[in-house]
Amino acid sequence: MKFINYLESITGVGIYPLISLIIFVVFFVIVTLYVFTADKKTMERDSQLPLEQ
Amino acid sequence: MQQPLERFHYDNKIVRAFAYVTVLWGIVGMLAGLLIAFQLAFPALNFDFPYTTFGRVRPVHTNAVIFAFVGNGIFMGVYYALPRLLKTSMFSKQLSWIHFWAWQLIIVSAAVTLLSGITSGKEYAELEWPIDIAITLVWVVFGINMFGTILQRRERHLYVAVWFWIATWVTVAMLHIVNSFELPFSMMKSYSWYAGVQDALVQWWYGHNAVAFFLTTPYIGVMYYFVPKASNRPVYSYRWSIVHFWALIFLYIWAGPHHLLYTALPDWAQSLGTVFSVMLIFPSWAGMLNGLMTLRGAWDKVREDPILKFFVVALTCYGMSTFEGPMLSLKSMNAITHFTDWTVAHVHVGALGWNGFLTFGALYWLMPRLFGTQLYSKKLAANHFWIGTLGIILYAIPMYWAGFSQALMWKEFTPDGTLKYQFLQTVQNIRPMYILRGVGGLLYISGVILMVYNLWKTVASGKFIPTEYGEAPALTKTFVPAHGYSFWHSWIERRPIQMLVVSLILVGIGGIVEIVPTFLVKSNVPTIASVKPYTPLELEGRDIYIREGCYLCHSQMVRPFRDEVARYGEYSKAGEFVYDHPFQWGSKRTGPDLHRVGGKYPNSWHYNHMMNPRLMSPGSIMPNYPWLLDNDLDTSLTAAKIRAMQKLGVPYEDGYDKKALADLKAQEEVIAADLKKDKANTAPNKEIVALIAYLQRLGTDIKAKNQGTVTIK
Numbered sequence: 207m208k209f210i211n212y213l214e215s216i217t218g219v220g221i222y223p224l225i226s227l228i229i230f231v232v233f234f235v236i237v238t239l240y241v242f243t244a245d246k247k248t249m250e251r252d253s254q255l256p257l258e259q
Numbered sequence: 260m261q262q263p264l265e266r267f268h269y270d271n272k273i274v275r276a277f278a279y280v281t282v283l284w285g286i287v288g289m290l291a292g293l294l295i296a297f298q299l300a301f302p303a304l305n306f307d308f309p310y311t312t313f314g315r316v317r318p319v320h321t322n323a324v325i326f327a328f329v330g331n332g333i334f335m336g337v338y339y340a341l342p343r344l345l346k347t348s349m350f351s352k353q354l355s356w357i358h359f360w361a362w363q364l365i366i367v368s369a370a371v372t373l374l375s376g377i378t379s380g381k382e383y384a385e386l387e388w389p390i391d392i393a394i395t396l397v398w399v400v401f402g403i404n405m406f407g408t409i410l411q412r413r414e415r416h417l418y419v420a421v422w423f424w425i426a427t428w429v430t431v432a433m434l435h436i437v438n439s440f441e442l443p444f445s446m447m448k449s450y451s452w453y454a455g456v457q458d459a460l461v462q463w464w465y466g467h468n469a470v471a472f473f474l475t476t477p478y479i480g481v482m483y484y485f486v487p488k489a490s491n492r493p494v495y496s497y498r499w500s501i502v503h504f505w506a507l508i509f510l511y512i513w514a515g516p517h518h519l520l521y522t523a524l525p526d527w528a529q530s531l532g533t534v535f536s537v538m539l540i541f542p543s544w545a546g547m548l549n550g551l552m553t554l555r556g557a558w559d560k561v562r563e564d565p566i567l568k569f570f571v572v573a574l575t576c577y578g579m580s581t582f583e584g585p586m587l588s589l590k591s592m593n594a595i596t597h598f599t600d601w602t603v604a605h606v607h608v609g610a611l612g613w614n615g616f617l618t619f620g621a622l623y624w625l626m627p628r629l630f631g632t633q634l635y636s637k638k639l640a641a642n643h644f645w646i647g648t649l650g651i652i653l654y655a656i657p658m659y660w661a662g663f664s665q666a667l668m669w670k671e672f673t674p675d676g677t678l679k680y681q682f683l684q685t686v687q688n689i690r691p692m693y694i695l696r697g698v699g700g701l702l703y704i705s706g707v708i709l710m711v712y713n714l715w716k717t718v719a720s721g722k723f724i725p726t727e728y729g730e731a732p733a734l735t736k737t738f739v740p741a742h743g744y745s746f747w748h749s750w751i752e753r754r755p756i757q758m759l760v761v762s763l764i765l766v767g768i769g770g771i772v773e774i775v776p777t778f779l780v781k782s783n784v785p786t787i788a789s790v791k792p793y794t795p796l797e798l799e800g801r802d803i804y805i806r807e808g809c810y811l812c813h814s815q816m817v818r819p820f821r822d823e824v825a826r827y828g829e830y831s832k833a834g835e836f837v838y839d840h841p842f843q844w845g846s847k848r849t850g851p852d853l854h855r856v857g858g859k860y861p862n863s864w865h866y867n868h869m870m871n872p873r874l875m876s877p878g879s880i881m882p883n884y885p886w887l888l889d890n891d892l893d894t895s896l897t898a899a900k901i902r903a904m905q906k907l908g909v910p911y912e913d914g915y916d917k918k919a920l921a922d923l924k925a926q927e928e929v930i931a932a933d934l935k936k937d938k939a940n941t942a943p944n945k946e947i948v949a950l951i952a953y954l955q956r957l958g959t960d961i962k963a964k965n966q967g968t969v970t971i972k
Contacts, residue, residue: 230509230765237505241498248749253497255344255418256487 262732288323314808350407455836576612601662632721650703800953
């Protein structure tokens with residue numbers, strides 16, 4: 207595989223996994239916060255969708 | 260201002276078609292499974308016939324169950340639920356039917372090619388390159404149809420099931436394309452682009468996520484639709500389902516390396532796989548509990564309604580296997596369970612319980628509605644449920660028992676420090692368990708036959724409703740939140756394309772982070788000077804090894820454990836596999852590891868053993884391979900194979916393809932002459948000779964001297 211050369215030539219490529227991990231931990235914290243502060247009526251309405259015909 | 264109502268239709272014909280083939284392929288896949296289950300207990304059931312031998316039927320079983328049974332089950336669920344959740348018709352009827360027929364054609368060609376021994380030799384991705392391309396095209400058709408439908412929807416909010424289907428589509432596309440990189444050298448044959456450690460990592464990144472994104476996420480979507488439908492109440496917590504979605508797709512993609520613990524993979528990648536696998540318990544259990552809690556206050560219904568019973572056991576099995584999975588990826592557990600029947604038990608709790616029972620529940624719910632009638636017999640369905648459940652139990656417990664006892668026997672030493680048991684003793688010890696497991700499978704499939712009868716009577720008693728109609732206003736251009744409060748996540752909940760992009764980024768980054776070390780591994784793989792490319796005859800022998808599916812029962816990976824080193828020899832090094840396109844590490848030791856088998860036995864031992872394993876190892880459960888002794892070796896592609904390998908970076912000298920055949924003949928003569936000395940008379944040009952050449956080469960490169968191989972000048 208040729209693109210290995212490109213990956214190896216990036217200085218500090220080892221930090222990439224760490225950065226992505228942090229991005230997603232932050233993402234989840236925000237999603238979780240949203241989920242538990244979200245509007246109750248909207249949530250109820252959305253959850254009823256399969257039951258409508 | 261009130262929008263005018265628009266009328267649209269739901270196409271039930273395509274749903275019915277997918278439902279029928281789900282049942283059909285389910286039975287085919289399960290029958291294949293039943294055959295191979297009993298073959299392991301009674302090797303005579305291989306019938307000495309290539310097309311019915313374990314190594315070829317087993318991929319038919321796995322492919323049929325995963326891609327035909329569950330695959331069509333997914334499409335049945337999506338084609339029914341997606342338009343109804345979005346209040347619109349499917350985007351294109353033509354695309355629906357192209358999707359349907361092309362998928363069935365792929366299934367048939369998969370069965371035919373696999374039984375013919377045409378395989379890429381990578382578990383769960385055995386199909387050869389033309390079929391791989393066809394799968395890609397059909398997947399694109401499905402994608403266009405799905406996103407076309409989403410874009411013309413009349414319901415702004417995408418229900419959580421739809422998110423799971425979007426993530427499924429995009430991730431399966433990515434997995435399939437990356438893992439199927441292969442270099443074709445003939446109409447039906449190719450070599451994997453990757454070799455050895457790299458190939459193994461890509462394969463298990465794919466293999467693990469095929470479980471995640473083909474057997475799990477689309478069925479979670481099905482669950483989030485059909486469980487509320489069947490119990491007539493909304494899902495327990497919609498908030499929970501949002502967290503469930505993001506956490507599941509994010510965590511799953513990182514967990515693949517847990518299939519390669521104690522192998523030649525770098526340590527940090529192994530640890531990464533373990534950590535993410537353990538974290539996976541949380542979203543998985545959130546999903547399970549969300550499904551089960553949906554039935555809170557409705558347990559009286561569960562007592563009466565077989566559909567809900569199926570769903571409860573499906574969710575429980577999902578919970579069990581997603582608890583077990585992380586446990587199995589802990590290194591200390593993995594040291595015991597890996598390569599044993601424990602893994603087989605684990606996947607079957609998932610396949611029989613989660614996928615099977617969820618499908619049956621959905622079919623029992625769906626079919627009467629498609630035919631405007633009631634289910635023919637609730638009692639029969641309840642009987643199916645109990646027989647099926649008993650089948651799962653009778654399948655799983657003997658396999659756990661077999662796995663555990665075999666692992667303990669493998670590892671047991673006498674006080675003198677020698678291994679206590681021969682490998683064969685461990686096999687014979689678990690044979691009764693194999694029989695019991697077969698009985699469990701038989702029960703399970705008997706239940707399915709009850710279902711077929713029940714559904715057939717249901718269909719006969721009703722009248723098919725080809726089209727149903729719905730009414731809803733078109734979406735307004737500008738969105739006004741119903742309750743005044745809106746957050747960024749509800750922004751994405753309304754936007755399918757952005758959802759696709761974010762899902763792709765999420766799984767893509769997880770994938771890259773996991774794959775990057777694969778390609779950086781090259782610098783970590785110490786090159787071993789004495790490891791040389793295979794000779795042309797060995798290469799042909801290797802292709803026979805792959806064709807007959809030997810990797811399904813034999814590993815080629817000696818792990819650095821005391822017992823394995825004592826039993827098989829020096830543990831395997833990453834540098835030994837650099838010319839293995841594809842890798843053949845295997846995942847199960849029904850038979851012993853073969854990585855150090857080279858030079859262990861005389862050529863004539865292999866000759867007699869392949870003719871009838873019980874001649875050399877009384878009590879062996881390996882099939883006979885008499886055709887290898889009769890078939891002439893086909894060398895018409897040898898030169899093309901050498902050229903393909905050169906393109907993949909295997910250092911054969913320039914123009915070696917022209918000399919390869921002469922070297923091949925010379926090596927054949929050497930082996931045939933040696934066989935003759937031991938009274939095994941064979942013409943040099945038989946397939947068995949090539950296979951012996953390969954087996955005798957295995958794992959010998961790092962030993963001081965080369966044994967009887969023709970060196971490439």
